[in-house]
Amino acid sequence: xxxxxxxxxxxxxxxxxxxxxxxxxxxxxxxxxxxxxxxxxxxxxxxxxxxxxxxxxxxxxxxxxxxxxxxxxxxxxxxxxxxxxxxxxxxxxxxxxxxxxxxxxxxxxxxxxxxxxxxxxxxxxxxxxxxxxxxxxxxxxxxxxxxxxxxxxxxxxxxxxxxxxxxxxxxxxxxxxxxxxxxxxxxxxxxxxxxxxxxxxxxxxxxxxxxxxxxxxxxxxxxxxxxxxxxxxxxxxxxxxxxxxxxxxxxxxxxxxxxxxxxxxxxxxxxxxxxxxxxxxxxxxxxxxxxxxxxxxxxxxxxxxxxxxxxxxxxxxxxxxxxxxxxxxxxxxxxxxxxxxxxxxxxxxxxxxxxxxxxxxxxxxxxxxxxxxxx
Numbered sequence: 203x204x205x206x207x208x209x210x211x212x213x214x215x216x217x218x219x220x221x222x223x224x225x226x227x228x229x230x231x232x233x234x235x236x237x238x239x240x241x242x243x244x245x246x247x248x249x250x251x252x253x254x255x256x257x258x259x260x261x262x263x264x265x266x267x268x269x270x271x272x273x274x275x276x277x278x279x280x281x282x283x284x285x286x287x288x289x290x291x292x293x294x295x296x297x298x299x300x301x302x303x304x305x306x307x308x309x310x311x312x313x314x315x316x317x318x319x320x321x322x323x324x325x326x327x328x329x330x331x332x333x334x335x336x337x338x339x340x341x342x343x344x345x346x347x348x349x350x351x352x353x354x355x356x357x358x359x360x361x362x363x364x365x366x367x368x369x370x371x372x373x374x375x376x377x378x379x380x381x382x383x384x385x386x387x388x389x390x391x392x393x394x395x396x397x398x399x400x401x402x403x404x405x406x407x408x409x410x411x412x413x414x415x416x417x418x419x420x421x422x423x424x425x426x427x428x429x430x431x432x433x434x435x436x437x438x439x440x441x442x443x444x445x446x447x448x449x450x451x452x453x454x455x456x457x458x459x460x461x462x463x464x465x466x467x468x469x470x471x472x473x474x475x476x477x478x479x480x481x482x483x484x485x486x487x488x489x490x491x492x493x494x495x496x497x498x499x500x501x502x503x504x505x506x507x508x509x510x511x512x513x514x515x516x517x518x519x520x521x522x523x524x525x526x527x528x529x530x531x532x533x534x535x536x537x538x539x540x541x542x543x544x545x546x547x548x549x550x551x552x553x554x555x556x557x558x559x560x561x562x563x564x565x566x567x568x569x570x571x572x573x574x575x576x577x
Contacts (some may be wrong), residue, residue, distance in 0.1 A: 258538040258565070261340045262530055263545055264555075265326045265349035265356040267521075269461060270548030271318040273307040278573045279328040282335050288366065292324050295370050300324060315384065315464050319352045319377035320370060326356040326546035327366060329569045333543060340543060346530050348495040350551060351467070351521055352376070354513065363491035363509060372513075375482040379475035380517065384465020386474065388440040389422070391461040392447065396432050400454035408449075409442035416441055426468040428524040430557035437466035472517040480514040500525035524558055531562045542566045 279285050289301040303312055304321050312318055326349075334341045349357035355369045364372075396402065406423040413421030423438030423446075436446060443460065450458045465471065488506040496503055496512045500522045503509050531539065539562045544551045549568050556563040 258540065260343045260345045260540040262540050262542045263330075263340075263344055263347045263357070263360060264542060264551045265347070265353035265360075266322060266544065266546040266548055266551050267349065267351035267353045268315065268318055268322060268463065268467075270546060270550055271304075271312055271322050271325075272547055273309050273312055274305060275321070275547040275571050276301065276304045276325045276328055277571070279325070279332050279571055282328070282331045284331050285328045288324055288328055288331075291367055292320065292370060295367060296320055296374055313462060315381040316374075316377045319380075320373050322546055323352055323356050323370060323373050325571055326353060327359060329545040329571050330356075330360055332571075333545065333569050340541065345540060346493045346495065348526050348530065349497075350523055351497065351516070353546065354494075354497055354516070356546070357494050358488075358491055358503075358509065361491040361494045363489050363494065363503075363506075364486065368486040372479070372482050372486060376475070376479050376517075379478040380467060380472060381464060383472050383475040384463075384467075387471065389438060389466035389469075389471050390440055390443055391426060391435050391437040391463050391466060392443045393457075393459045393461055394434050394436055394446070394450075394455050395457040396434070397454045397456060398432060400432065402434050402436065405446060405453045405455075406436060406438070406442070408453075409438070409445045412445040413439055413441045422466060422470050424469050425520050426466065427521045430524055430554050433524075433554075433557065435461065437469045438471065439466070468517065468520050470518055475517050476514050479517060480510070483510045483513055495526045495529060497521040497523070497526065500529045502529075523554065527555060527558045527562075531559050539565050544568045547571055 276285075276289075286301075292300045300317075300321060303317060304325060312321060330341070344360075347357040347360055349355065352373060355364070355373050358364045359366050359369045394400075394402070402425055406425070409423040410421040413423070418439055418441055421439050421442055423436065423442035425434050426437035427435035429435065436443070446453065446455070447458045447460075488509050490506055491503045491509060494503050495501065496508075497516050498512045498519045503512065533539070539559075542552075542555065542562060542565055544566070552563065552566050552568055555566055
């Protein structure tokens with residue numbers, strides 16, 4: 203497709219749920235405060251100086267990434283407002299029946315990168331509709347949002363930084379580019395839990411040396427996800443990951459598990475995917491998000507340009523999830539924690555939060571995307 207036709211297609215897609223996306227899925231209509239104190243997220247007019255609110259009355263929303271998908275997800279969301287319309291819009295944008303794929307599979311199709319990223323994205327925002335219906339205060343009092351890898355796009359749509367339809371189109375392009383990049387060389391991702399003395403970077407260096415001895419030129423092996431203390435995902439050439447598994451005891455790894463993904467995401471092996479993603483990001487509208495945290499450095503997004511740059515950089519950079527959680531939940535001793543909601547398939551982010559911050563996890567809830575509650 204040429205850029206002109208893409209631009210025309212995007213203009214048509216902007217109409218779908220644009221007003222609702224901007225109105226219902228934003229953390230705040232206000233610009234960030236220039237002071238060090240967090241901005242006020244209430245919509246009512248009030249004096250500029252207010253007594254500090256109890257954090258336990260606030261919320262944090264977390265959006266999962268690829269790997270959380272499963273057949274049957276979204277079954278419990280269809281009765282909520284806007285959800286069927288979201289899946290209908292997705293069918294127009296993607297060119298296939300995403301809802302049927304989520305509900306019925308087949309599993310091998312849902313697991314493919316090109317399918318599971320849009321599926322997780324739409325299901326996560328459908329879960330927002332459920333939370334908004336069942337507990338509107340959780341949406342209205344949200345003070346921070348973050349998403350894991352593709353989950354960042356759901357966080358940005360929720361915050362009002364991108365529209366649902368345009369973000370989904372970007373996710374489509376991203377997933378296709380990542381799938382294509384992953385097919386260039388045999389590669390993958392390995393979940394690793396290590397002892398405190400484990401040296402992950404040194405292990406990667408050893409794995410790369412092993413690859414060179416096998417004749418692999420410019421081998422790649424690096425930490426792709428920082429999950430929790432002593433929990434990492436390492437990604438790279440398949441020969442490097444095989445070496446890590448075969449030498450796990452010597453490397454002080456207590457557990458290694460290959461992930462069911464098609465490539466070495468968040469490493470240099472995704473370099474070819476950054477150009478198509480960067481191109482499409484320049485063609486969609488991005489507004490300044492409020493208190494959405496970037497995977498690249500664990501810090502808040504500061505501007506529209508920052509969003510575009512970081513989302514492209516994210517493909518070849520490790521997901522600093524552990525650092526993001528520390529950034530969101532750091533507080534003085536004795537200060538209470540906000541309510542945390544995981545929105546999307548699976549409960550992996552809750553399990554990670556429990557390992558990073560047990561006190562914050564005590565206020566964690568999962569928004570079920572399968573159960574059909576009566577009422």
